[in-house]
Amino acid sequence: MAHSTAGTRNRAVPRPLPDPAGLPALARGSVPLMALAAGLSASGNYFAQPLLDVIQRDLHIGATAAGLIVTAAQAGYALGLILLVPLGDVLERRRLAVSLFSLTALFLLLTAAAPGGPLLIAGTLLVALTSVGAQVVVPFAATLAAPAERGRVVGVVMSGVLLGGLFGRLASGALSELGGWRTAYWVNALLMAVMTVLLQLRLPRLPRSREAGAMSYTGLLRSTLALLRQEQLLRWRAAIGAFSMASYSVQLTALTFLLTRSPFDWNAAAIGLFGLLGVIGVLGMNVAARLGDRGRVQAVSGTAGALLTLSWLPLLAGESSLPWLAVGVISLNIAQQAGLNSCQNVIYALRPEARNRINAGFMTLFFLGGALGSALASVVWSWAGWGGVCLLGGLLAATSLVLWVLERVGTNGGARPVPGAVTR
Template identity: 60%
Template sequence: MTTTKTPGGPAPRGAGAGGRLRPGIGRGLLLLMSAATGLAVAGNYFAHPLLDRIAGDLGMGPATAALVVTAAQAGYGAGLLLLVPLGDIVERRRLAVALYAATALFLAVSALAPNGPVLVAGTVLTALTSVAAQVVVGYAAGAAAPQERGRVIGTLMTGLLIGVLLARTASGALSELAGWPTVYWVNAVLMALVAVALRLLMPRALPEQRLSYPALLASTLALFASEPLLRWRAAIGAVTMAAFSLMWTALTLLLAGPSYGWSEASIGLVGLLGVAGAATATVAGRLADRGRVQAVSGAGVALLLVAWAPLLAGGGALAPLLLGVLLVDSAQQAVLNSSQNVIYALRPEVRNRLNSAYMTCYFAGGAVGSALTAAVWTGGGWTGVSALGAALSAAGLVLWLLERRAARPR
């Protein structure tokens, strides 16, 4: 486990002789980290319900406006691959604080953007540094006692998903209140405050390894060759996140279309339902701490497949649609939390690189799911979306069964 040391001044609660922390994270710090992860990733989703308004204000065409969403996905993917592994070779508190401060700066750039290209550039940079959330997750996984690691990761991932889901709701409300730049200004201030809070409250976490940056990146990619479980879990994460992203992207088209005719603000409120599903992460984490991580994974991929039945029926009826959304969110959290518990247990000394490798595949799957939405929606509408979502979910279930089969002693 990574050695943690306190900054100057008295040792924090739980510290032993010499300022070393006993394994474990206090409730206050855990809640701060959970909020920090949610706020960091929220900035990547603010533009989703605001594209028409932003395009009108900045004189952007539809193609340029769509680049804002693509830019966020590309920037986050690049950050996962290029920045998250640094947590294995640099002091993690310093890395997290620097990334949060940079995110605040780049959000301000987006708020001040006079045209589309500047907004796209600000979005890319914001997404790139918002992987601070994953640095915090890696820090917490290393600092947590083994018997509480599942609960800790579950709490942080609950915060992350709540940030993703509520970003759309908050951006719609703030935009109607004071214009779309207000959304970015508010998040910029919050990011700056988080950077200060983490600097004051997070103990230092010194790395155990010394590597050059090129060697660090090479060793991250090499993990796919040396860790079969990482390969399985990355594949499962990619296809399940593709299904999750497909559902949320197409859901906006369905609710705004003739079947429902909802406003942007009303569509954003659906994100509140997902918050209930986010609570699954904590439950899944506690079960993982009790040795039930594989059962959680299996239940998660099975539930994700089942969820597409009420979603299909929800093309013309609200109640089954909302039930399906809740099931998808709950299932996705179970799969993500259990997979992270599996990969974090592989090699603690390369935990950030394992997380980088896994999450890069995870969000790449999400980007593919979003990209497929327009074509599937045009060709098959909500029925086509439901069929593809079910196929992706079934692929996740098959991959999990194959992983279990490969893991059996021969």
């Protein structure tokens, strides 16, 4: 448990906990493997986005049905976060991860073979539901990592998730040119099957906690919600993460609208390549991870919130200037990924025995924030154009920064995970 420096009412600085007996250390090469696994698992949720027009023509479905494919991916992932990720605290984690990866491979095959829209939508929902195996791998890595390197390890694995989303879109477009839209799903299914075998062979078995092992499934879900009530820092960080992701999603959604009109007039392929600037966000995440491991997680949080807010100034100037637009996109990506890593550094230090439930609660609210940002961006774009979008994104980012300041005040200085503060 973590306790405030002023007393027991807040959990601000985790106190040392006894190292659980028999906990294995990270084997050589395990971190890159887990990052690759998380990236492959996440990538399948993004395959359909650049292929909607091709799928629509091939399956003879309407635009509404094609749009439901993306909705199904979002809904399935959200359900998986809240319904499946908490199981990592009661089931043996390697078995859970391997099971989810194997099911994802199977559902990718079913999706690839879908003869029509309804089965494609159902397959997409199932793929997204089990692709939360990536969010089982992240706390798995955090548990195996030594306290002094936990931030770095989590940063590397989360970088895999980020890169999986970015390259998933590109890969699906390229593979569709080679053999049609189904090719991306066939190839990803094969890769997921291979990864299932590698995870089974390379990852260690982890002992379950006695407390969690005695829970029923409904008790586990109630416990996930209870953690949000009990852990003040989890609530703060979930709110900070949700607003920062909302700001980030405003840019993701509205950028396509901007680049398809004058003076840019870009096609979908050019927009996809421009989106690769998001890869630079990986640098922000890994720098933040190393600073967090040195006890500077609060400095990272504050800096990330400020940079996220200020990034909307070059984005505003980018309405008619590609260089300023690129500066804004790069800055926003670095800030978002650094802020996410600092939030994870804090929440994973709270209760080592409940990391999967904590991750489930945090990530559910995180992605709900992203969905809210996307919805608001579409509405504001219609009403106020790019200027209104930038104002919206800046306000959401500023809110995340204000929440960080309030967290510092409300928790007597906030959480600052330090090396050796928690168990692996």
